[in-house]
Amino acid sequence: xxxxxxxxxxxxxxxxxxxxxxxxxxxxxxxxxxxxxxxxxxxxxxxxxxxxxxxxxxxxxxxxxxxxxxxxxxxxxxxxxxxxxxxxxxxxxxxxxxxxxxxxxxxxxxxxxxxxxxxxxxxxxxxxxxxxxxxxxxxxxxxxxxxxxxxxxxxxxxxxxxxxxxxxxxxxxxxxxxxxxxxxxxxxxxxxxxxxxxxxxxxxxxxxxxxxxxxxxxxxxxxxxxxxxxxxxxxxxxxxxxxxxxxxxxxxxxxxxxxxxxxxxxxxxxxxxxxxxxxxxxxxxxxxxxxxxxxxxxxxxxxxxxxxxxxxxxxxxxxxxxxxxxxxxxxxxxxxxxxxxxxxxxxxxxxxxxxxxxxxxxxxxxxxxxxxxxxxxxxxxxxxxxx
Amino acid sequence: xxxxxxxxxxxxxxxxxxxxxxxxxxxxxxxxxxxxxxxxxxxxxxxxxxxxxxxxxxxxxxxxxxxxxxxxxxxxxxxxxxxxxxxxxxxxxxxxxxxxxxxxxxxxxxxxxxxxxxxxxxxxxxxxxxxxxxxxxxxxxxxxxxxxxxxxxxxxxxxxxxxxxxxxxxxxxxxxxxxxxxxxxxxxxxxxxxxxxxxxxxxxxxxxxxxxxxxxxxxxxxxxxxxxxxxxxxxxxxxxxxxxxxxxxxxxxxxxxx
Numbered sequence: 091x092x093x094x095x096x097x098x099x100x101x102x103x104x105x106x107x108x109x110x111x112x113x114x115x116x117x118x119x120x121x122x123x124x125x126x127x128x129x130x131x132x133x134x135x136x137x138x139x140x141x142x143x144x145x146x147x148x149x150x151x152x153x154x155x156x157x158x159x160x161x162x163x164x165x166x167x168x169x170x171x172x173x174x175x176x177x178x179x180x181x182x183x184x185x186x187x188x189x190x191x192x193x194x195x196x197x198x199x200x201x202x203x204x205x206x207x208x209x210x211x212x213x214x215x216x217x218x219x220x221x222x223x224x225x226x227x228x229x230x231x232x233x234x235x236x237x238x239x240x241x242x243x244x245x246x247x248x249x250x251x252x253x254x255x256x257x258x259x260x261x262x263x264x265x266x267x268x269x270x271x272x273x274x275x276x277x278x279x280x281x282x283x284x285x286x287x288x289x290x291x292x293x294x295x296x297x298x299x300x301x302x303x304x305x306x307x308x309x310x311x312x313x314x315x316x317x318x319x320x321x322x323x324x325x326x327x328x329x330x331x332x333x334x335x336x337x338x339x340x341x342x343x344x345x346x347x348x349x350x351x352x353x354x355x356x357x358x359x360x361x362x363x364x365x366x367x368x369x370x371x372x373x374x375x376x377x378x379x380x381x382x383x384x385x386x387x388x389x390x391x392x393x394x395x396x397x398x399x400x401x402x403x404x405x406x407x408x409x410x411x412x413x414x415x416x417x418x419x420x421x422x423x424x425x426x427x428x429x430x431x432x433x434x435x436x437x438x439x440x441x442x443x444x445x446x447x448x449x450x451x452x453x454x455x456x457x458x459x460x461x462x463x464x465x466x467x468x469x470x471x472x473x474x475x476x477x
Numbered sequence: 478x479x480x481x482x483x484x485x486x487x488x489x490x491x492x493x494x495x496x497x498x499x500x501x502x503x504x505x506x507x508x509x510x511x512x513x514x515x516x517x518x519x520x521x522x523x524x525x526x527x528x529x530x531x532x533x534x535x536x537x538x539x540x541x542x543x544x545x546x547x548x549x550x551x552x553x554x555x556x557x558x559x560x561x562x563x564x565x566x567x568x569x570x571x572x573x574x575x576x577x578x579x580x581x582x583x584x585x586x587x588x589x590x591x592x593x594x595x596x597x598x599x600x601x602x603x604x605x606x607x608x609x610x611x612x613x614x615x616x617x618x619x620x621x622x623x624x625x626x627x628x629x630x631x632x633x634x635x636x637x638x639x640x641x642x643x644x645x646x647x648x649x650x651x652x653x654x655x656x657x658x659x660x661x662x663x664x665x666x667x668x669x670x671x672x673x674x675x676x677x678x679x680x681x682x683x684x685x686x687x688x689x690x691x692x693x694x695x696x697x698x699x700x701x702x703x704x705x706x707x708x709x710x711x712x713x714x715x716x717x718x719x720x721x722x723x724x725x726x727x728x729x730x731x732x733x734x735x
Contacts, residue, residue: 156577157732175575182497184504196493197576
């Protein structure tokens with residue numbers, strides 16, 4: 091396979107205003123949005139570019155599309171490239187869906203003839219048959235992002251670029267879109283995708299690039315890059331407030347109350363021992379457990395302190411979990427410790443769902459989903475423990 | 478630099494964007510495109526009743542109504558071009574930020590949209606001319622060239638201001654006042670000959686003044702003198718080359734500074 095995109099020593103500076111002292115005197119400094127990046131993309135590769143906000147993902151895509159000029163460095167693209175950097179680009183709220191298809195299609199460089207041939211296909215893919223003559227101001231965000239995704243994905247360009255276009259779509263459409271992209275990729279199209287939706291990216295992309303502060307910190311398949319990505323996020327996502335899942339009111343528990351200080355891992359007789367060291371400032375009754383997920387953030391299993399509730403009265407307390415090794419047949423897992431304060435709640439309500447395996451009960455699944463939004467996680471390379 | 482104008486794809490961009498501007502302008506109005514005939518009728522009223530009868534303009538100049546109407550037509554399109562092309566880049570910021578397309582398309586489509594208005598103005602002028610009983614002449618055809626000159630002068634200044642206002646937003650704050658002031662020193666309601674001869678040079682420094690003169694020569698007075706175009710053409714060509722050169726020179730920086 092030949093390289094169809096070659097990026098060599100690409101650097102992009104931006105001028106950033108750091109201080110506005112008075113009307114005419116502003117202080118500026120230069121920021122490296124991209125710092126000496128080099129990589130190749132081969133034909134029929136599907137590449138995901140991931141990273142924290144402000145790590146330079148969008149700037150890279152903008153330079154590839156030719157919107158920005160690089161400060162220094164070289165880019166060679168040998169095939170037609172097309173893409174969209176924003177859902178609803180160039181859409182006007184007063185015009186109908188039909189008109190906007192024509193406009194966006196033209197903005198991304200399709201010919202009018204081509205758009206008119208495909209317009210039925212676009213509308214059908216976006217599932218907007220009944221709304222196509224409605225002004226765009228009556229559309230929801232999801233409908234707009236569906237429409238713009240459909241237009242771009244039906245373009246004939248060899249390389250397609252997507253930047254968070256699907257952020258507003260519902261799960262059903264996201265799955266459909268990712269399946270469609272997979273099909274395009276199998277047929278030989280090259281994809282460059284920026285997204286934070288790992289569940290879609292992991293099955294679709296065969297190569298990941300992790301950007302951090304304008305530099306490529308990892309490049310490779312998902313199981314090599316994603317652990318590093320989650321590692322970089324651990325510092326960002328600490329324990330937030332946990333909500334009472336049944337009444338949806340805040341429990342008497344906060345970040346200041348309880349912090350996980352340390353996590354120790356060891357291997358013992360086909361069990362992995364996870365030891366959480368907890369620091370509390372207030373004596374309370376807590377219920378502590380761990381949710382284990384794979385890299386695309388799908389649940390593998392949940393472990394909790396089963397029958398006995400832990401009454402944390404010391405300032406530092408160690409809690410030990412035993413996880414059978416059979417759960418770790420994949421290379422990496424994400425560990426989501428969770429903590430509940432039981433002081434103001436009845437024991438029974440809380441305890442049951444911990445015992446029952448997650449995937450059997452839909453109702454519990456929903457309530458669990460809400461917990462997941464509020465807990466931090468720790469990325470654990472299982473390989474290291476086992477070997 | 479100017480090769481882009483030879484591409485078929487470029488003109489398709491222009492077509493789609495002009496159509497978009499037209500749709501946006503008249504969407505959710507009851508009578509839609511028929512609003513286009515409103516400004517020329519207002520101009521006709523002002524020319525004939527207000528300036529013609531009340532201020533006695535018709536006493537000094539023959540065919541005063543059409544005379545003033547021509548001035549307003551030239552002025553209308555010129556001020557339209559300056560105001561709307563200079564602000565067009567700022568209004569379409571999101572497209573410029575996120576798509577790779579020729580940026581000239583945006584001001585150009587705005588300018589072409591005004592051409593629809595001018596055609597309506599021209600049709601009404603012809604109807605008025607028939608109504609006033611003035612003879613038609615072969616030189617009336619050259620009015621189309623006058624419109625072209627009007628377009629080029631306005632558009633060139635417009636894109637120049639558009640680029641400047643990308644960097645300094647002060648520009649488009651000032652534009653309405655400048656337009657209001659230039660209107661007074663432009664021979665719209667009066668004849669150039671009324672200006673003292675020592676000040677005539679300054680009147681002709683104004684690019685619209687010449688265009689309006691050509692409008693009048695070929696629509697009202699039917700002068701069969703093609704040489705009258707020469708200064709206008711030189712002026713327009715000069716402005717166009719300077720304007721486009723300045724635009725293309727800064728085109729790549731627009732997305733980053735806007």
